[in-house]
Amino acid sequence: MPAILEVKGLKTQFLVRGGVVRAVDGIDLRVNRGETVGIVGESGSGKSMTALSILRLVPEPGKIVEGSITFDGRDVLAMNRDELRKFRGNDVSMIFQDPMSSLNPVLKVGYQIEEAMKSHDRFSAEESKSRVPMLLRRVRIPDADRRAKEFPHQFSGGMRQRAMIAMGLSNEPDVLIADEPTTALDVTVQAQILQQLRDLNRELGTAIVLITHNMAVVANICTWVVVMYAGRVVEQGPTAEIFRSPQHPYTWSLLRSIPRIDEKLGGKLLTISGLPPDLTNLPPGCKFHPRCRFTVDRCFTEEPDLFNVGPQHESRCWVQMDNVPDPDSDLREAPVVPLEEDAGALVIAGEESAAAV
Amino acid sequence: MSRGTAIYGARRLLLVLGTAFIVSSVTFLAIHALPGTAFTCEKNPAGCAHQNAVYGLNDPLFIQYRTFLWNLIHGDLGYSYINQGTQVVPLLLREAGASLLLGLFAIVVTIVVGLIIGVTAAVRQNTWLDYALSSFVVFGYSIPSFVLATFIIILTGIALPNWAGSIGWGAPEQIPIPAIALGLPYAAVVARLVRASMLDVIRQDYVRTAWAKGLSSRVIIVRHALRNALIPVITIGGPLVTAIITGSVVIETIFGIPGLGKEFVVSITTRDYGIVVGLYTFYAVLVGLANLGVDLLYPVLDPRIRYA
Ligand SMILES: Nc1ncnc2c1ncn2[C@@H]1O[C@H](COP(=O)(O)OP(=O)(O)OP(=O)(O)O)[C@@H](O)[C@H]1O
Ligand SMILES: [Mg+2]
Numbered sequence: 001m002p003a004i005l006e007v008k009g010l011k012t013q014f015l016v017r018g019g020v021v022r023a024v025d026g027i028d029l030r031v032n033r034g035e036t037v038g039i040v041g042e043s044g045s046g047k048s049m050t051a052l053s054i055l056r057l058v059p060e061p062g063k064i065v066e067g068s069i070t071f072d073g074r075d076v077l078a079m080n081r082d083e084l085r086k087f088r089g090n091d092v093s094m095i096f097q098d099p100m101s102s103l104n105p106v107l108k109v110g111y112q113i114e115e116a117m118k119s120h121d122r123f124s125a126e127e128s129k130s131r132v133p134m135l136l137r138r139v140r141i142p143d144a145d146r147r148a149k150e151f152p153h154q155f156s157g158g159m160r161q162r163a164m165i166a167m168g169l170s171n172e173p174d175v176l177i178a179d180e181p182t183t184a185l186d187v188t189v190q191a192q193i194l195q196q197l198r199d200l201n202r203e204l205g206t207a208i209v210l211i212t213h214n215m216a217v218v219a220n221i222c223t224w225v226v227v228m229y230a231g232r233v234v235e236q237g238p239t240a241e242i243f244r245s246p247q248h249p250y251t252w253s254l255l256r257s258i259p260r261i262d263e264k265l266g267g268k269l270l271t272i273s274g275l276p277p278d279l280t281n282l283p284p285g286c287k288f289h290p291r292c293r294f295t296v297d298r299c300f301t302e303e304p305d306l307f308n309v310g311p312q313h314e315s316r317c318w319v320q321m322d323n324v325p326d327p328d329s330d331l332r333e334a335p336v337v338p339l340e341e342d343a344g345a346l347v348i349a350g351e352e353s354a355a356a357v
Numbered sequence: 358m359s360r361g362t363a364i365y366g367a368r369r370l371l372l373v374l375g376t377a378f379i380v381s382s383v384t385f386l387a388i389h390a391l392p393g394t395a396f397t398c399e400k401n402p403a404g405c406a407h408q409n410a411v412y413g414l415n416d417p418l419f420i421q422y423r424t425f426l427w428n429l430i431h432g433d434l435g436y437s438y439i440n441q442g443t444q445v446v447p448l449l450l451r452e453a454g455a456s457l458l459l460g461l462f463a464i465v466v467t468i469v470v471g472l473i474i475g476v477t478a479a480v481r482q483n484t485w486l487d488y489a490l491s492s493f494v495v496f497g498y499s500i501p502s503f504v505l506a507t508f509i510i511i512l513t514g515i516a517l518p519n520w521a522g523s524i525g526w527g528a529p530e531q532i533p534i535p536a537i538a539l540g541l542p543y544a545a546v547v548a549r550l551v552r553a554s555m556l557d558v559i560r561q562d563y564v565r566t567a568w569a570k571g572l573s574s575r576v577i578i579v580r581h582a583l584r585n586a587l588i589p590v591i592t593i594g595g596p597l598v599t600a601i602i603t604g605s606v607v608i609e610t611i612f613g614i615p616g617l618g619k620e621f622v623v624s625i626t627t628r629d630y631g632i633v634v635g636l637y638t639f640y641a642v643l644v645g646l647a648n649l650g651v652d653l654l655y656p657v658l659d660p661r662i663r664y665a
Pocket of ligand 1: 014016021022023024041042043044045046047048049050059060061062213279
């Protein structure tokens with residue numbers, strides 16, 4: 001399948017007093033038409049900055065310093081002001097984490113949606129106006145004609161996020177980036193919004209990039225998962241594959257840190273010890289090694305590439321997690337299999353297993 | 358305008374009337390409490406006694422106050438003592454016309470210049486343009502208005518030696534220069550507030566949303582940012598209008614404008630009671646109306662504000 005959006009080697013940095021914050025540090029990302037991609041990772045891992053970089057909306061003093069972003073064969077980083085304006089909200093649109101502050105408080109909701117269409121030339125001025133109630137109905141806002149004439153403060157949080165989705169999809173973009181769209185909402189509303197995103201993806205064929213730190217959300221919606229840590233991709237692959245056999249210790253720990261209803265009572269939840277790395281002063285070697293339960297010697301000195309660990313499945317780790325046991329058992333006994341350098345092939349070297357905890 | 362706003366406005370208008378009544382009474386009593394009268398009796402005792410009798414100044418204060426109130430509710434403040442034979446209300450209205458015209462243009466200068474400088478400096482934050490405009494702003498509000506006025510007169514005199522616009526009153530071309538001299542220092546105040554408020558607003562999530570939608574920078578700055586940035590700024594509208602109108606005392610004197618300004622000093626020193634009371638009451642009403650106007654502007658700018 002052809003990629004509609006492709007990011008290669010993207011680096012986004014903040015020059016601050018005290019050094020360079022490497023918010024995004026060499027990201028590769030591929031989004032195919034109509035696909036649902038999940039980006040997961042803890043707070044500060046660079047998810048939002050990746051998304052904002054794609055629309056070239058990185059806030060000052062942030063800069064995209066390296067890499068390429070290609071949308072439908074066009075170089076996004078080479079676009080001039082006007083091309084960029086036409087690209088935003090028309091080819092790729094974005095919705096944000098906090099629906100309470102993302103809508104302009106002094107403009108009517110319907111007008112804000114209408115304006116998104118008027119600023120591009122897919123729809124005429126009359127069409128832009130007449131489409132608003134339809135768009136609101138599509139995201140299940142009742143009494144859409146009346147609601148369109150109301151201001152954001154008259155909407156609940158869930159409704160505002162629906163209105164944001166309606167706005168994001170108003171120009172029928174090829175890609176919708178949703179940056180933690182449900183984090184600020186309560187659980188039932190979260191589920192409805194996510195359900196709606198999935199339905200809209202199926203109905204309209206809009207590719208969705210869903211940013212979240214919630215693995216359960218990814219499992220529900222996305223067909224492809226990208227796991228980020230310290231501004232880089234540490235693992236990616238088809239959702240089912242990642243959930244069945246996470247290969248990176250970070251992904252593995254993330255999955256072990258969600259309570260599961262189907263698990264036997266008394267099973268322990270894992271927390272990931274330690275703090276996220278200081279992005280101005282990254283550790284040598286693998287960026288996750290200070291918090292990793294499964295380090296081998298070379299983790300301290302050499303950063304692994306993204307190795308192929310299965311069909312379409314890649315992991316940035318020197319060890320293979322296949323045989324890691326239940327977290328209930330003693331982790332010291334985990335048989336860890338270091339990877340040999342050559343071409344990412346799996347070489348079993350059981351006797352060398354050196355699980356440092 | 359919603360029903361709530363109309364009721365609120367009507368109530369505030371009553372309040373302005375009440376304030377005007379209190380201000381006029383207090384001024385009346387205070388000016389009468391000052392020693393001395395309008396007519397000195399040393400040189401011409403007979404004439405003086407006659408004048409005092411004509412204007413009722415020999416009556417007990419209580420009687421004078423009752424007459425004053427009775428006339429006040431009929432919109433009459435009697436005759437000026439100094440401009441003999443002239444009624445106070447028409448005289449003040451004529452002079453107020455000049456002052457208001459000047460004030461109006463000064464407010465336009467304040468708003469237009471303040472907005473342009475404030476918005477430009479915010480949008481170009483930390484560039485040489487921002488630094489230049491910000492320095493100009495500091496200069497603008499730290500320089501006294503009479504110095505600025507003199508400065509402007511000299512500058513226009515050099516630049517346009519044959520132009521009559523820089524001094525005097527009566528012709529349309531004589532309005533802009535004093536209006537600029539009066540409005541510019543307040544434009545600096547407005548510019549500083551607008552810049553700070555804009556800097557706050559352009560970092561808001563909804564402005565990022567506007568960029569993400571693909572709107573043009575002009576639409577984002579004017580429709581999305583400035584409208585929100587003005588909400589905290591209009592708070593100073595009331596004090597600003599007051600300051601400009603009272604500030605015109607100096608400017609009117611320098612430019613020789615026949616406005617209310619000169620009455621501030623002259624009417625008190627000459628004990629021209631009617632003028633003093635009329636003047637202060639007029640300003641009280643003006644300040645009340647300016648503040649009411651600003652408060653009625655809030656719900657127009659910000660739909661979250663409603664008067665119930
Ligand atoms: N204005 C800034 N100046 C300096 N560093 C910044 C700035 N904005 C973001 N960063 C850094 O960029 C890094 C990545 O931020 P980003 O917002 O992409 O994280 P995230 O993965 O979206 O996290 P979250 O889940 O909390 O939204 C953060 O560690 C932060 O320190
Ligand atoms: Mg984020």
